[in-house]
Structure formats: structure tokens, C-alpha cells
Amino acid sequence: MLSKEERILGWYKIPKSSRILLIATTLVVIFLTPNLAEGYESTWNKIEIDSTDDYNAAVIDSNGDAWIFGDNGIIIHGEKMTNWSIVNSPIDEDILTAYSNEYMIAAAGENGTVIYKEIGSNEWFEKSADIQARINSIAINDMNEIIIVTDFGGIQILREEEWLEINSLTSENLYDITFEENRGLISGSSGLILGSEDNGLTWEIRETPGIISESEIVSIGFYKANRAYAITSNGQILKSTQEALTTTVGYSWTIKEIESENYTTSLNVNLTALEILSTTKILLAGDNGYVALSKDGGNIVTPQLLPDGFENQKINDIAMENAFRGIIVGNNGNVFYTENGGEDEPVGFEVIDLSNFSEFVDFTKDNLWEGLKSTIKIVIFGILLGFFLGIILAMCKTAPTTLKQMIESDLEKTLVLFWLAIPTSILFTRDSGIGLGIFTFLTIIGITILLDYYINKNNTDSEGFLGILIPNNHRNKVIRLLGLSLLIGMPISEEWGFDGGAELIYSALNDFHDFQLGSDTPKLSAQLGYIFAPIGDPSAFFRLIIGIGLTYLGILFLTVNGSFSKKTLFAGKLFVVVILWSIILTELFVDFNINNFEFSITNLMKYLLILGLGLFMTRKIIPAFSWTGVELKKYNITIDPWSLRPLNSLATLYTDFFRNTPLLVQFMFIHFGVQLGKHIQNIGIDVTDDLTMISSHLGPLDSLFSPMIDYVSESLFGPGKRSYLSAIFALGLNSAAYQCETIRGAIAAIPSGQMEAGRSIGLTYMGTMRLIILPQAIRICIPPLGNEMVNLVLNSSLASVIAYTELTRQGKLVVAITFQIFWTWGMVMIAYFVVTWTLALLLRRLEEKTRIPGLGISGGN
């Protein structure tokens, strides 16, 4: 076999920098590839009928026949939605609305015109109301009575061949009426919804959200007795569910925050028609050829394609026989028919038999392939994020930077950090949110470190900062000054000053106390509610943490005397014992009242248990209790406050947190709670806007850049990308905690002599880490990291809970469509196995390739 150097074509022939570029490009390409295959076509098929009138309304009767009504009284009959013909109409007024139930069909239009027919008969009867107004909507109640609504609050019911006026309590325009058994709903202008529980005889005003008080509710509808939806001409979607057992659907309404519109409440189209297909599936139509389907109650609304050449035609009504089969009608004689709920389908779709395995595989493989791709994408970026973060955390954990070192040899850098970076970050945190603060903080640290690095190239261990040294005889003074400013902050002015540790702690505790999570007694058990306080006010929690840190440092720096020695707390152990016992005794005896004390076994047990625990914990100290000065010295506590390692503490906090909470909850917290995906998306959109602006000044280059910017922005921050971003971060952040531990273990396994040898030839700590320790440590941890990566692939299935359509969720969707449970989950399982197994094989090979000859027992040679 040829060696690496001898091969003519090969990875190692490519210069190192190009290799990095190549990998980076590949990653970018993977990151940007769209999640869904392109090339869709409409499943709405144009029906050719010999008329070009505008069609305003359509219904499908209980025989499955379609009826279309339009201008000039035109009526079209679509027998079984296959044979289309124009039928004789008794009228020539424009027909605007239609309705059907099991027994009859009714339609109405201009000048009070009303026609109806019984199902089964072929004859249309006219029974117009005695009004000049146009009828906006018609409906039939449970007793087969026709009810119509008009502008200015007009309602009439056809009872025993007579039109009766009904009091609507309003003069708003009424646009739509519908019935479900004896319950009726009417929608109108100014956000009005009326409800009736008695077949439309009496109506009452129902409560609607204030945000739609200016909107016209153009359509309203039930799905059976358990859900109702309505839409407005401003593109809003309203939803009503049954609130309690005593109320029915249609009482209270909420406005939908539409996820696919960045959680705003409007689709930004003039909606005209609504058809409810199931409790969560709704079809919408509007101006300019807008037809859209939502399968989750208006959360994600997916616009649909109309056939080529008809994209911008106005759609006036939707009539569906079931969730899949139906028609939409519009101006210029347009009628479109679908058997697929109008859902766009990949080009090349054909009718299939889902109980035939080969056709089933054919049908689902695209879905599963999409899912697999999506899984691989979040896995790759999760792994990368986790790995880099993991290395950084592991290095933080193993870094020997104690406070003593920071102050003794890196005083100048520490000063820059505390006097510049932290105040700036806090300042920004206060003004524009935590994100910007952290960003600024990191940027400042990054820039200063880079600057320092480039100026002092190889001398990064000491020599001050940017060549500036604080003279020996002033160092202690400067440290004390720093300590003071950490404690009291920098009270420059209301606006620009920032708080010191003491103030931060005080204000945070105050904020927590305002929650009143505990009761008035000082008992510890009564205050347990406070463990949730961080969630109630995260910013106060951060203030508390920062405050404690700053106070600790402040006191320490203020008392510096140049020796950085250990500190002795006189009789410290006794203080601890006293505090412990005062907690125990308060717990047991505050509010204790012998008169109503219940002498039950459980109560006594509780008292004995707590007392016993206290005695056990303090058993070594209590017996030797003696109050002479000499004896007290025995209980001194010696602490070494200067040996605290801040980086290590922070990293430990991070890993402990992520390793002690379930990944599933992290997913939900990050996506739904913190809405990380949303924030990143918003930042991304802002950046895109800026870039587009910059690009627009570039003249001819603009036509090159702006499509690129659009493409990147669309594929990263477009609608529906939130869960993608959240999923990557949730997986990466979680995995980082575990990878950190693995890498840390590997670093710890490298003999300390290697670090000494590296340092002794003059390398810096970081240099030794990078060139000597990490290369060996990473080799050691390839097998455990491999396990972690396999875990990550398997864990990625949890991303389905945040609606990221990876493999598992695709599986769920396929099952929902095909009901082939065994086949689907079997195929999903095989797909996972193939991915993880390939990964494991690759890692095994990597391990072999990177093995250092002559090192370690491997079983091979």
C-alpha cells in the first residue's frame, strides 16, 4: 500500500488551509440545504365549465354532489363532482351565499333573493325575503328553517312559509351564519360574534379579543360540536374551544398567534373563505389566489399552489366533502377540484396502494429521507457545537488560573476584565437585554485577548497587558481599589453608573422577596418555594450570582496584603454548628404549641429524625464542646480563598446544570421557554436587512449579492426554521456538557510531565495545551466521544417534541397518513441504525488511524 505522501491524489496533498476551507464549505452547504425537496405542483385541478361568470358560493350536499352559485343567478351542478352542468335557475339576481344540510340546499343573494331545493329533487323554489338589501349569508337550522343575515344587524328566519324578523341586538353588518345542531353563530363587523342556543330564535353577543375590534369577521364555522374557527378580512384567525363542561364551543374566542408568521396575529391577506376539515385542520382562501392549509389549528399556515396560469385568481368560497376531496370557486368561472386537501405534492406523484409494501416504501421513502437529512443536519451541527464548547469547557475546568495567579501575574489583564468588560456588559444588559450584554462582553474579551496576543506574541504568560506594567510598589493599592469598586460599583450617575456586588445582592433578594413565595414563619420548610425564584425573575437571579461573585472578590481584594495566604476563621466550625442548630430548632419549635400538638407516631418520628440528623452531622464537635480560648482554636476553619478558580467554577456550574436536567425538558425550555430559535431568527433577520441595505449600495454587485443573501437568510432564518435552530442549540449545549467531562477526563489522564516538558521548552500554557496535551487527549477520548456522538444521534429524536421534522417526527406523520405502524417504525429504526452504525464504524477507523504507534495496549500491533 502506498503511504500518505506517495499517493498522487489524496487528502494530504491538499494544503492544510485549503483542507480547512473545503471542510468549512461542505458544512456551510449542508447547513444551508433546504429541508424539503423543491419542485411541487398544485393538486387543485381546473374544472372546465362553459361559463365565465364570477362564482360566489359553493356547497357539497349529502349525496356528494357539488353546487356552485354565482352572478346572474347561475347554478352549476357537479354530479359526484365529476359531471358538471349548468342547471336552470329560477332567478337572475347574483347569488352570494349558499348552505346545505342533510335535507336541503339553500342559496341567497342580492335584493333579498332566496332559493332552495330538497336533496333528491331537481327543482329549485324561490322564497325571497321582502327586503331590498343583499343577503350576506344563509344557513339552515336543526329544524330545517332557513335563516339569513344582512348588513345593519338584519336577521330573518323562514318559519311556516313566513319571513320573521329576529332581534340581533346590534346594528353592525352581519357577514356569516352557521349552525351545528341547535347552536348557531353569526359573525360581523367590528369583531362581532353572536351566538344562539335555540335554533336561531334569540341571539346574544359573545366575547371576542380586543385586538379584532376593528376587524370584519367574514366567515365563521364549527367542526362538529367541539371546535369553531373564524377569520377576518385582515387575515386573522380566531379559535374557540369548549372552555368548561358547562359552556359550549363558541363562547370564548382567542386569536391565533401564527407561528409561520413569526407569531404575529395576521396572515397579511384579505381572507374571504374558511372551511373546517377537522378539529385542527382548516382551509383558508383569500384575494390574489390565496389558498392555504393549516393542519394544526392555524399555528403553521402553508399557502398552496394554484394551477399554472391561475395563480392570482380571486377565490370566493371553499366546499369540501371531507378532509381531502372538494372544490374552491372564484371569479371568472374558476372552479378547482382536489382529492388531496389541496396540499402541494412533489412532482411525479401517483395513486398508490399503501397496503402494498413496495408501494408503501415508494410513497414514504421521500418523507423518511427528508427526515433523515434533517436529523443528520442537526446532529452534525450539534456535535460540532458540542465538541468546541466541550473543549473550551474542559480547558476552563483544567485551567490552573487561580485568583492568586490572576492577581499576582495577570493583574493588568484582570483590571481590563473587571474595569472594562464587566461594566460594559452589565450596562448593556440593563439597557437592551441580556443577549446584547453577553455578546458585548464576549466581543470585548475576544478583542483584548487577540490584541494582547498579537502585540506580545510569545510572551502571553506575563509582562503585563499590551506591554503596560503596574509597578511593584503600587500593585497592592491598585488591587484594593479594584476590590472597593467591585463592592460598591461605580456610582457615576443614574444612567451610566453600575452597581457593585453589595447593591446587586440586595436588589436581587428584594425582588425575590416581592414574590412572597414563602410564608411568614422563618422556618426553612416554609421558604422552599424560593427555589423557583430564578424562573420568576431570571435577571434578578443573574444579579444575585454576579453580586455574590463580585462581593467575594471585592472583600478578598480589599484585604489583600501581598501574601495571598490562607485565611483562618476563628472557631468557624462552631459557627457552622450554631447556624445548623438554629435552623433545626426553628424548624421544630417555632410556632410550636404543646396544646394542639398531635402525638402521633409520624409526628414524633419526624421530630426525632430531624434531631437525630442534626446530632449525627455535628457528632464530632458537640462532645468536645468547651468554652476555653485554647479549645476553641481546635474549631478554626482554614480556607484558601485565593485558590478559587473562577473559570473552573463557571464551567462546573454549566456542566452540572445540563447533566442534571432531562434533555427532553431542555428541548422544550430552550425552544418554547427561552425561544432561542426565535431570538436567533430575529437577530438573523435584522442582520439580513442590514446586509441587504449594504448590498443595495454596491451597484452592479447587488444583483450578485442580494439573491445570495436572500437564499442564505431564507434557508437559515426563514419561516419554520426556529425549531431547526433551537434543536441544534439544545443538542449542542447538552452534548457540550457531556463531551466536556469526557475531554476533561482525557486531559487529566495525560501525565503531568508532558505539561512540564512543554513548558520547559518555553511554550506557553495554551501553546502546550494546543500542541501537546489536546492532541494526545483527543486521541484518548475518541472512543468515549464516539459513544457520545451515537447518543447524540439517538437523542436527536427528542427534537420531534419541538416540531422539528426530523426522522422520528416524519415517522409520526407517515403513520398518521398511512396507518402502517409496523412498517413505518421499522423503517425509521433501520434508518437510525444505519446512521449510527456508519458513524461508529467511521469512528473506529478514525481511532485506528490516529493511534500512536507504541503507545497503549490495543490488542493489535
Added chain:
Amino acid sequence: MEDEVLIIENLEKIYSGGVHAVRGVSFKVRKGESVAIIGSSGSGKSTVLRCINRLIEPTLGVIKLNGEVINNPLANVNEIRAKIGMVFQSFELFSHLKVLENITLGLRHVRGMNKEEAEKIALEVLERVDMLDRIDAYPGNLSGGQKQRVAIARSLAMHPEVILFDEPTSALDPELIGSVLQTIRGLADEGMTMVIVTHEINFARDVADRIIYMDKGIIAEEGPSDIIENPKTERLKEFLSAMDDE
């Protein structure tokens, strides 16, 4: 004086556990001189060496390299260490790098040389320790003596002012010791300044210009190599006779 490369004054080290390992040690090393430090186990020899190139911080005392105080927090440790070579008892070669790369690493990343320059120097020093034939081997595939010679070459390559040896032969099988000692003797002849902690009394006597005998953290006796023949103090006498018994 001009030619004193290394001056140690009143060095004391108390480890954080409270062990008082070195209790006031002072000595000087002149240019081209080789000084051997002998003494029983635990007498603080390694501690002294490690203080000199600041792998550990002395508790008290002053260390000067070419007249400059090097043990204050402001001094640049990396520059200092690059001037002081160190050879460890357990070799500490970088096991993921080939012999040649072990040597070029410091030249490239500390001295900032390019690959060709570094390799040229590396080949020169490897020739001096007679390891030219194994430049592509990984440390794991070398014998102990070969490893130690590569380690010596690694510190030589940095052109140090002084090389510190911490028991360079104690981890070697007796038949491998010879080649390493041979190499060190060669360096002494070339006029390399060296401080050698060793248990090889005969070697110390042959090679060292001066011998320092340490006991319980202090220098108990110090002088030219004939103090081995004529020890003045009881303690050194005892130590030497104990060594002879082995």
C-alpha cells in the same frame, strides 16, 4: 562576576502541604561548568531544579540567570524557560510526535522558525546524540536510552544557556545507562553549562567540575569532584558508603 550563568541565593521551598523541602540553598554555576547535585532521596534536589526553571515557585530566595532575577511574578517565564533546558527522569517525550517533530516543535513554535530551518537544527542535534537513524520513529517505539538521548537533543536544540538534568539515568536499565552518560559527557567536553542531579557517583566524579551534596533541604557539603574521595562531613561519608553498598 561576568561568567556566572546561574546564581541561586537563599532558596527556600515550602510545599502547600507544609513540607519544608528546601531550607536556604545558595550556589553559583559558571559558564561552561558542570555541577552535579547528589544526595539521598527526598533531600530536595528535584525541588531545587524545578525552582530554577520555575516549574514551581520558590517560597523565598533569589534566582538569577545571567544576572537577571527570574523569580518574580513579572518576569516572562516562557522566555526564561526557553533559555533553560530541562531533561526529566521519565523522558517526557511528546508521544504523538515523531522524533524529528519532537525536536522541531519548540524551534517552530517558540523560536518562530520555519519548517526547513527547524529541521536543519534538529538534524544537527540528533547527530550530536547519535539518533539520526531513528528520526521517523515514534517515542513509543524507542528504547529508554534512545528516548533520553532524544530528550537531551530536544533541550539542546533550543540553544539553552544551561541544561538541568533531573536523574537522567534512573529510569534506565543498567546496560542503557552508558549511552546516555556518554552523551552527557560529550556535552560537558563541548563546554555546555549543566546542573546534573544524579545517583551515579562515579559519573558525577568523572564529569562534574563541582559537586554539591544536599541533605534534608540544605547543602551539606560542596566542593570539587575530589570530595567524593575525601568527604569532609560525616553525613556525606555515610551517604557515600550507603551508595557503595548497593
